[in-house]
Amino acid sequence: MSAKFPDLNLDKQLCFSLYAASRQVTRLYQPLLKRHDLTYPQYIVLLILWQTDGLMVKDIGHQSQLKSNTLTPLLKRLEQNGLVSRRRAKDDERQCYIFLTDKGKALESECACIPMEMLGQTDMSVDKLMQLKTLLDEFLQLQENHGG
Amino acid sequence: MSAKFPDLNLDKQLCFSLYAASRQVTRLYQPLLKRHDLTYPQYIVLLILWQTDGLMVKDIGHQSQLKSNTLTPLLKRLEQNGLVSRRRAKDDERQCYIFLTDKGKALESECACIPMEMLGQTDMSVDKLMQLKTLLDEFLQLQENHGG
DNA sequence: ACCATTTAAATCGCACACGATTAAATCTAG
DNA sequence: CTAGATTTAATCGTGTGCGATTTAAATGGT
Structure with a gap:
């Protein structure tokens, strides 16, 4: 069966490895983050804010590569959990x-x-x-120029 | 601001890079897959089935690292689109x-x-x-031994 | 001043992911 | 032979991701 298109397997498998590895990392983080009632994407956003507080949604979006359709509800959950506050700019209500x-x-x-514990889980x-x-x-850099 | 815990930045950023790269790849695939009315996870499952037809949900789960709570609805969508059929084993109805x-x-x-087009999009x-x-x-191999 | 355009965030709909639970069939120890 | 454990999928609830649209505010050219 299969192997009809053997030349193309390299690519398929790289993308699959990336996909699987990313989810694996998320799963590894989960038990550590759950103690603080955080999800992995929420933790990513907090890492960005811990580096620079008081960013616009747009800035967080640029750094995390997430759009407002993902960030808005995520930030509302962080707000509900009392971790962030959301304030409109006075000079620009948008x-x-x-x-x-x-x-x-x-x-x-x-x-x-957490980072140390994560490193400890990896051999x-x-x-x-x-x-x-x-x-x-x-890879990310090269793609940035490409896709916009 | 920040850099209070500078030693730990390596780890944070590796995990972030992985997370971002994985989503970036998914985004790159989307326009190519949309032509065939496929999502990226559906394509992953089809890659597995093109290699070996007639697998159990469990086997697909093992190869894709996805559980039935993700696969069952995904496979039902593939069935609705006429790409796969689902059959219970006669000797074991489970x-x-x-x-x-x-x-x-x-x-x-x-x-x-598709793989060739993907390679073409990467410099x-x-x-x-x-x-x-x-x-x-x-990385995946090492984790497999760890987490189960 | 006016209206088209642009920008920022929010909203909507759909499809994952995944922990937890459930349901049903099969296996197994006694 | 049967009660309890195990296996396999399905179901449920929550939280992403993201394309597409909407809303509201600001901007810019006339």
Whole structure:
């Protein structure tokens, strides 16, 4: 069966590996994040805000590559959990600025152990992990020019 | 601001790169798959079935790392679109076997150009793409032993 | 000043993902 | 032979992702 189109398998399998690896990482994070009542995408958004507080939805979208249709409900959940507050800019009512609350700021140090715990769950060398990141970023960079 | 926990940034950013790259690939596939009325996960499942027809839901789950809560509705959609048929095993009514229809089989050759088109959209060298796949697979392998 | 265009966020609809549970069939120990 | 454990899919609820549209506000050219 199959192997009718053998030349094309490389590509198929790279994309599948990427897809599977990404979900695997999300699954690894889940137990660590659940302690703080966070999902993985919520954690991503918080990482961005911990780096720079008071961003617009647009800025968070640019950094996370997520659009408002994903971010708006996600940010509302973070707001409901008391981690961020949403404020309209006075000079431009279209813009919605996101600020960390005290609770949201405090969560940063509570989550400080997560990356270390994640590294502990991987038997891969730091060297190879860095290689992986470099290749992924190169891929992302090339695509950015392409797709817009 | 931030950089309170600088040692931990490597990890955070690797996971973010993985997350972003995976979604980027899905977005790249979408226009190509839409022509055939497929989503990316549906395409993944079809790739598995094109390799080996007549698998149980469990087998597809093992290869795709997806559980029945994702696969059952996905396979029902493929069935509705006339690409697969679902049959219970006579000797064990619990098992549900998935078979490609003629239309489902015919779709394989129609999709044969997709991997090449995908490669065309990436300016990354085949060498680096292979490296990337190798690292991702190594990561997945290590995790398989870990998590179950 | 006026209206078309642009921009930012929100809304809508659909299809994943996945933890948790359920249901039904099969297996197994006693 | 049968009660309980196991296996397999299906179901349920929540939270993404994302294309498409909508709403509201600001901008820009006339």
